[in-house]
Structure formats: C-alpha cells, structure tokens
Amino acid sequence: MKVRDKVRSPCVSVCALDANDICIGCQRSGDEILRWSTMTEDERREVLKNVAEREKQFQI
Structure with a gap:
C-alpha cells in the first residue's frame, strides 16, 4: 500500500469526549478512537x- 492511500487519523490533539x-x-466516538489503529482502511x-455527518450536525 502506498503512503498516499493510507487513511490518516482526523485527530487534532484536542481530546475530550462530550x-x-x-x-x-x-x-x-470513544470506540472509534480506541479501534482506529486496528481498523482496515475501508x-x-x-x-x-x-x-x-457529525460535523454537519453541529455547524452553526
């Protein structure tokens, strides 16, 4: 797999769960964060x- 094909984490180093x-x-979600490193690219x-979708819901 080429580096450009890897899905990068959306983490922005502002870590706090609502x-x-x-x-x-x-x-x-907390579960998505925990499982990220073992997930497939899909x-x-x-x-x-x-x-x-979550970002759309919370846009002002």
Whole structure:
C-alpha cells in the first residue's frame, strides 16, 4: 500500500469526549478512537464519513 492511500487519523490533539461520547476535537466516538489503529482502511473511510455527518450536525 502506498503512503498516499493510507487513511490518516482526523485527530487534532484536542481530546475530550462530550456527554454523547464524541470527541470535541475530531468528532470520533470513544470506540472509534480506541479501534482506529486496528481498523482496515475501508473501516477508517467509513469512520471519516461518520465524522463528516457529525460535523454537519453541529455547524452553526
């Protein structure tokens, strides 16, 4: 796999979970954060889709 094909973590080093277990920095759930390092690239892409949806919900 080429480096450019790897899905990078959305972490922005602002790590705090809200009341819904969603990180206020990267919008991943606690479970998604814990499992990130063992996920396949396809699973990571799915998480990023979920992150994008969460970001849309909280835009002002």
